[in-house]
Amino acid sequence: MGNARGSLFVTGAWESTRGPSTGGPLSLRGPPWHHHGSARKLLTVIQLVIGGGVVNRRRCAIAALTVLTALCALAVPASSGVASASPLPPSSSLSSLAAGAALLPRAPEPPDRAGESTEDSLDRVRVEIEGLYHQAVSATDAYNLAEEEAERQSAEITALARRTADGQKRIQELKDRAGATARAQYRGGGLPAEAQLVLTDDPRLFLDGVDRVKQGMKATKDLLRDLERAQSELKTYAQDAGAQWRALEATRLKRDKAKKEITEKIAEAEGLERRLEKKERARLLELEREAAQKAQARWLESRERERAADGLTAGGDTTGDTTGDTTGEIADGREDGASGQGAKAVKFASAQLGKPYGWGDEGPGSYDCSGLTSQAWASAGRTIPRTSQEQWRQLPKVAVEDMRPGDLIIYHADASHVGMYIGDGSIVHAPRPGRNVSVAGAGSMKILGVVRPDK
Template sequence: MNRRRCATAAAISLVCALTALVAPGAAFAATPLAPSTPLAPLFPAAPEPLPPTGAPGASGASGAEKSLEEVRLEIEGLYHQAVSATDAYNLAEEETERQSAEIVKLSQEIVKGQARIDDLKLRAGAAARAQYRSGGLPPEAGLLLTNHPGLFLDGLGRVQQSLKATHDLLKDLKRTQSELASYNKAASAQWQKLEANRLKQAEAQKRIATKIAAAEKLENALEKEERARMLVLEREAANRAQSAWLSTGALKTTTGNAKATTGGQKAVEFARAQLGKPYAWGAEGPGSYDCSGLTSEAWSAAGKGIPRTSQEQWRRLPKVPVDQMRPGDLIIYHADASHVGMYIGDGEIVHAPRPGRTVSIAGAGSMKILGVVRPD
């Protein structure tokens, strides 16, 4: 019996020591967060194309005024730069929305974690107060001082349970504090990303406005007859590119007669229904669209969510060979994946071309094709 009393005395001392750790006044604050290092940009600024022949800074052999074709190419180059900036703006907006949602989610976890810590502190405080009232020993410890074997064993079991409960309480508190610190750190990182993307949006918006204003200034300086003639030149250039593309045999396989899936057909029908609506940067309908706003909304109407921007559509959607495309597939244009149109069959696409134009049908090869992606 003396050996038992010696063994249990050590257990009593351990319970008392652990209980003292959660006594009132003990600190349980989460580890303060160190200032975060500013994050690198999520994506680099789109490089601006070199000025086309005849653009400011380029002159003819005799220094004569630019031809109407040179002016058209300059305007086209400015609008292309605006469209590239629009894609950067849309991507920043998409990332901002995603980060805002993540911050809300983390905030909810932080609130729940703090409530859990408050509850654990209350339980720890109650245990400490009970110990104080019993003269520094848990109530079960008195049973260990009895000479009755049954009561002694019962008391020993209760002390062991108390020891485990105290250990579990401290372990739970430590884990919850660690989780709370992680949530705080993640929320801080997401907030920095959010602010970085807001800055990206503002910079892209400024680039868009500058390029569109420059293009409109050039276009508005033309006489009415010159603007009409420029439209003819634009169509002629598109037809030449389409003819050159067709001459490669791109549609000499089953592509010309490929059947759309049910989803693809719905997407095509939606896109066709938008014909005549104006292009507007960052627009997703219903009154106006930019190029990727049209394709993403068309596939959304077909019940399939796809990335918002042409660059992300190119990066994340499955790629298919040009000679295997079918209606509903998306054709990505230019080396920087800054434009997208929806293939509708027979060598044609429906797309939102650029500022100053409306949703229209064009030859699939009227612009330089980067590749084809398939949403479904």
């Protein structure tokens, strides 16, 4: 009923813009704003329809604008492909329409699909994320080195403090002895007892006194020398302690700077990952695996070529399927000539599979790359440097073709990553933040060299 009334009133309003109704069919060839005041008439009609006279003027204006827009659309001539220009409405009518349009709620914008990642752009994201994590891992090595240095410097400061206290005690003892000698001389009239014996008329006592004077002079000289040395040592301890404190403070600043860089790079990488859709993150993981597989395949092929060039038969540790990360079972480390300690180190490392990466961590719940290798070898009874860079610098090096389970493979030009070789062309390693301790192809990353802790 309400709809019918609305249709009648709107039709009448439209006809009123054209003059008296002729009773014939309504013509829609002209826009409704040809005659001034038509919009006002239409608004009045809609006010009567909506709410029985008690109206909200804003709602009526919106409704009127909606109807006018619809009528304008119908008024476009449907001639055979020839566009017909319609007269422009008066400027006052355009202003009214613009004002009404501002009152209408905006339709939600369609999702922007223009930025959807292509395969190439997603691979670039992968490279960027890997670069950020590489920087974080490099900073982790700097952090670990600074932490190790800070611990050493703190221990030296503690030792210096202990030696300083001992030196102060020694000086006090020497001063007490010197004071006792001075008091004895005072009681003897300013001369020590030995000197008084020298002045005696008894030859026997004179000779004894001379000997005792010599002994006393030597004791006094030794006392003064000991006191001087103790005071000098105490001064040196104080200077060394001051230098160590300054070095410790500088080390702490480097450690804090590295820590800040680590958190920033990890946050930046995680931010890039969060911006990806779920399916893109899944594809990103696939791209990581594919890149590792390709690198491993290239490495295996290069080893085959080298062996062929040397006249050797390929086989042994290049036959395993280690083209991607895994947390499956690994060998016990006794194949391919692993040493007893090397086998123990491999066994420890393999027991950590599935545990998360944690920068600066040495277990037992999480590890970074060098934390895993250093703890593995510690379990085998051998202490090695804490960081991958120091492991590369200090441990004995072996040729890649001669490596055996338990050896450590150092990666990247800056020696920022390390994994433990377990045979079959595989390593156990703690890859990076967001990943777990896993098995990977030994050639899945750029190899810098190999070191053997028990060589």
